[in-house]
Amino acid sequence: MARSSHTVEAVVQAVHRQAGTCFPSQVTLLALWQPEGDWLWELFEDDRRYTQRLPYYPEGIIENVLHGEAMSIPDIFAYLDAHPVRVRRLLDVNEVILDVGARKEQPDPSARAMLFVPLEVRGARVGVLSIQSYEAGAFDDTDLEFLSLLAQQVSISLEHADIREELERLTRTDMLTGLPNRRAFYHDAPLALAAARREGKELRLIMLDVHEFKRINDGFGHQVGDAVLSTLGKVLRQTVLLPELAVRLGGDEFALLIWGMDEQLDQLIARLSQNLRAASWPSGLGPIRLHGGVAHPPLGENVDEWLSLADARMYHAKRQRLVGSPAIWGLDFGDGLR
Structure with missing residues (x-):
């Protein structure tokens, strides 16, 4: 787990892989409490992984363990007779998760025996770890004690993963705009290129810059210039939704990776134009x-060549000196582009 503590997913996968050697279990569940007031569930069943955001229910078993003590359920169906509301909620949740996966058309084997233990990081309850078996009565008190000890190591690994993920996020994020930075672009763009070619999908790169940004900096000061870039970052975060990507390359230059045909591109331009008009820009700028x-991807996989092509078309558009609406797009759809 220490070696796998780079991400939360890796921690859960390591626990699931080892749980099968320590317990008669087929399912591993990590439920993490989220700041938004709901749950993130990471569930591994055999070699399949399911991820789901789920609501908080005061009567739920997971909630009961989070705020109480470790719990062993030898037979979920027997427990159902005594606690129908809490167990009904848990079974419904399992059905939701399983319906997402490839086994939707197959009958759910329904885990029968379940162990639940709370997780603490820095003295605060952050989630619940559970292992589950298809066989009723698969676990005993020793298993629950061992899982509680294992949960302490999981908590340490989760803390390390959280620190690593935060550091990774910081190294990939532009602090002024909140967008991914150039480093993130050079990591994600080759992956997107490979996926587009593998799946036969349309992928395009858009280069953007702010019209006469130097005049804004020189005439109004760098604080106003920073405010323009920060506001533009908010607009792009609002406009460009996953799996598309918006990054700040540096200065007033931004790049967008956009999936889809011309219709999707036109829709994105329309959304961006609308959001630019609606944004709160510094006063007095006009x-x-x-x-x-x-630009479409080049024949090879050279990201710099791709950037250069989109950059050249952006400067061609800039030389046209287009004027008009608050969102002016000079998009050079030259030969070979469409």
Whole structure:
């Protein structure tokens, strides 16, 4: 687990892999309490993984363990007779998770025996760890004690994973705009290129910059210039939704990775234009205008070549000196682009 503590998923996968050697179990569940007031469930069953955001129910078993003590349920169906509300909620949740996976058309084997232990990080309850077996009465008191000891190590690994993920997020994030940075782009763009070619999907790169940004910096000061970039970052985060990507490359230059055909591109441009008009820009600047250049991926997988092509089209658009609405797009759809 120490070696696997780079991400939460890796920690859960390591626990699941080892749980089968320590317990007669087929299912491993990690339920993590989220700041938004709901749960993130990471569930491994055999070699399959399911992830689901689920609501908080005061009567739920997971909630009962989070705020109380470790729990052993030898037979979920016998427990159902005594606690129908809590168990009904748990079984419904399992059905939701299983319906997401490839086994939707197959009958659910329904885990019968379950162990639950709370997890603490830095003295605070953060979640619940559970192992489950298809066989009723599969676990004894010794198993519950051992799982409680294992939960302490899981908590340490989760803390390490949280620190690692936060550091990774910081190294990939532009602090001014909150967008991914150039480092993130050079990591994600080759992966997107490979996926587009493997799956036969359309992928395009858009380069953007702010019209006459140097004039804004020189005339109004760098604080106003930073405010423009920060606001543009908010607009792009609002406009560009996963699996698409918006990054700040540096200065007033931004890049977007956009999936889909021309219709999807036109829709994105329309959303961006609308969101630019609706944004709260620093006073006295007048309309904030953008120039953009669009490029399909090059024949090879050279990301720099791709950037250069989109960049050249952006500067071609800039030389046209287009004027008009608050969101001006000079998109050079040259030969071979569409």
